[in-house]
Amino acid sequence: MLKRFTNYYKPHKRIFFIDLFCALSIAIIDLLYPAFTRTILQDILPEGNLNSLFTLLALLLGLYIIRCFLDFVVLYWGHIMGVYMESDMRRDLFNHLQKLPFKFYDNNRTGELMSRVVNDLNEVSELAHHGPEDIFLSVVMLLGSFIYLVQVEWHLAVLIFCIMIPLILWFTITRRSSLGKSWATVRVKMGEINSSLENSIAGIRVARAFTNELFEKLRFNKSNNDFRGAKRGAYKSMAHFHVGVTFLMTLLNIVVLAVGGYMVFKESIDIPDLLAFMLYINLVIEPIKRFTGFTQQYEKGMAGFRRFCDIMDQEPDIIDRDDAIELINPKGNIELNNVTFSYDDENHILSDINLHIPSGKTVAIVGPTGAGKTTLCHLIPRFYEVNSGCVNIDGIDIRDTTLSSLRKSVGFVQQDVFLFTGTIKENILYGRPDATDSEIKEAALKAEIDDFITSLDNGYDTWIGEKGILLSGGQKQRLAIARAFLKNPPILILDEATSALDNQTERKIQKALEELSRGRTTLVIAHRLSTVRHADKIVVLTTDGIEDQGTHDELFDRDGLYRNLYNSQFV
Template identity: 50%
Template sequence: MQLLKKFIRYYKPYRAVFFLDLVCALAVSLVDLAFPQILSILTKTFFTEQPDVIISGLLKLGVALFLMYVIRTLCRFYITYQGHVMGAKMESDMRQDLFDQYERFSFSYYDRSNTGEMMSKLVSDLFDISELAHHGPENIFISAVKIIGSFVLLLMVNVPLTLILSAVVVVMVVFSLYQNRKMQETFMDNRRKIAAVNASLQDSLAGIRVVKSFANEEIERRKFETSNQQFLVSKESNYLRMGIFHSGNNFFEGMLFLTVLVAGGYFIARGTLSATDLAVYALYINIFINPIEVLIEFTELLQKGISGFRRFTEVMETVPEIQDAPDAKELTNVKGTIDYKDVSFRYNDEESVLEHINVHVDAGRSVALVGPSGGGKTTLCSLLPRFYDVTGGSVCIDGQDVRTLTQESLRSAIGIVQQDVYLFGGSIQENIAYGKPGASMEEIIEAAKEANIHDFILSLPDGYDTYVGERGARLSGGQKQRISIARVFLKNPPMLILDEATSALDNESEQYIQNSLDKLAHGRTTITIAHRLSTIRNADEIIVIDNDGIRERGTHDDLLAKDGLYAKYYQMQFRNN
């Protein structure tokens, strides 16, 4: 019932269409029920009149029936057209809600979730929900009207025969309910398996360059084949249950006709039922069975829709781990003073990544974090914009705990340049403008100039309208990095995080990028993560972090003079160079 209430909520904006759809469904059902009754009445009255009377009345009868079926046709058109549109709109609403929910989740959700599975919930699951949203109420309502209406009319023809018929129907219903429960289990398994197929496909295609560089197409083929075969096995199990369900119900439908024929013949022999009434009874049996067949066929759609909606609600009911506090404030008049106060952090139930870290950065100053991979440098930076929340201590900006600030205002004040640059499908102009939606072309060009990428863009055939390809595949690493820097220039934040922004570049590209980063960092509070120690010599403070926490801190010259861990890293790096 809770699931049903959540589903019904999506009908609310379309109540007028929904109720008119049911009115049309009622009209269609009444017309279908009326024809055998009209035939029965005409057989006993009108068709017993003189030929002249019959011929003169046929025109009126034909016009009345014609109008009746015109109304039925218009109602059927409305049901098919507007009913489907309503379902599509509900699907669109659910898809938007699901996407918005995905956007609310913090990094930790994506750390443990697969993109392919999330896309499966967003696309294929919701299509089945849309079909259920349209056909569900309509099929149930039409079937209910026809079953109840035809049952009443059958009772009017012959009560004993109808009661015998009811016994067969009861057995049929019990069988259907049992098989229906079994089918639901297989449909849920189908959902999980197709999500695994999507996940395997997304993983393989996203990493296709790595796949081909290692000539591992066969490995990927086998991985996909495994998930694909598991889905096939699940579908086979599903179709087995469907086969039992449909064939069993077809058998019971045959038993209904058999019951009518045998029991009807018996009542005719006893003189309690006329042959004419049995013929009318047979017409109503067809009307009685047809909605049962519709409900049987609808069961597959129902199970698909329910399993899809259940997966949908699982996501919608997941509480985002990072949320604005009820009394969260806007971060305004940002100076950029940063404080990590006794900060500790762990991922879920894993071992601690950070323990009792204390760092102070004055506004406009620069701090560099160095140390081995896995020491917690990127994690420390991720706590500042609240991509994760501390498990101990606090992170403050201008004396305000970041957990007391709205996420939007907090992240708007921080620019991030990462090693792994992500460019969206679209033009160079659109990717730079991502740093400030609605920016003018002049602002975009100025940002590109600041990032030393303007001249390169103008050398392209389409200039700023050049399509970058998926994830920027048409550009080099240095070109993508400078576009990402232009984005941050356009954003113009008071605080900056540079996460190994030059470590994956060649020396020439690094020099270009470093000049752009130096210009970007000027006058901003900057935290830099670097493996190339040559890029951080001028930092106001360098902090050496490893798995045991902060090991050393000071300026470049101070740390070299200490001849400690930093000096060891520096000598190793430049000796290798």
């Protein structure tokens, strides 16, 4: 996992090495100050050499002016590198989400996924910047201090670096596991609270319609309290960690003062040497603080990165084969041969389905709720993979075609219309992003919605709110139909496409849909059987499979399920 994380440094290695070079220069300048102080106290002041004193002070001032510039580079460009890496990870995660099958989204909550894309990667950004820098600075400062202090008094240096500092590092490492578990729990609970919040806000109208505001408050409070409890546990672990580290670092100062004072008393070292030791101990404490801070940051960042990897490791099960071909200008001759499908590999929704949909014909699929009508249509553009059997278009198994060319050949108008937050024009344009304004208007005219759009103050640039909330159900449906007109695919699937329309509008749109269907293969899913009477073929689908098929007149004359369904709507 660490190797996977470090791979994100490669595109930004120039910034990375500049950052480390500046950090190294800062460490060297900081290491010089105690050495200069010892030289001034031990050599220059006793000799009364003012020229050397002012020369050394001027040099120190110049070095600290340079340090200010280096600090700026580290703080600014280091963080920029972290932001770039976070952006790269978020891009990769979003691109990967675009490839994952519908099955993945069926089993994961939207708020949880949003938390992984946004919140989890924030801490990763901080780790990406501060992690290598903190480790590098800690190592340089510790090595530089050790080398210098060994030359001053090696007994005291060994006591500090071979006993006290390893003790502090041991405590830091042993407490890391507890911190890691705590912050991993926080990430999980943050995902849950985001999911609860997204669900409550999206369903606010339903909640108010059922006067369930109190229920929503209680449900949100549970998620909120769980998150609060997780953070409380994380901060408790962090408090134990910091208290222990702070005590050990204070103990380090006391040990140096006690042992150093004893050595001064025994005349093993002089006071300038002890002062140099005390100054270097403060420098030693700084990298230890950095290391302990890195430990905490590492656990936070890696908790987020692990959740990032969890999704990235989800392999899409519907992908292009290596030798997949482009489906170019298909005629739309569809065949389902012995198709069996289930969502959970156990309970079959469709079993041994055999169906031929001739090119350019309109075929309606009717039947009771839960028979698998929509599922069957979702198999044609490979939204789901069949368990057995095959789906062919123009004699080609759709698994042998590229997903892009296949799905470009299929247009959808679904029962549950989804509109993107934005304008009317942007939503129609989604059918074909390179379409011209005149083509957009033509599609709207065919969908019987142009009059409504032009009556608005901002026309096609009218904002429709989140998921089209400012539009009526019928207006949403007609926008979806306009989107299908613009796409102009050879295969069209209408899943209850007129279900949200009133009778008058339905009659208008039905004529437009008939025009849209002409010359292309069309599958119509309908509960309102009056809309499919003129279909070339009607397929009656039940939980047992295809029970019957034929024209309206043929099925009606057979006195079967179709006739019963038809009579139940009109008698």
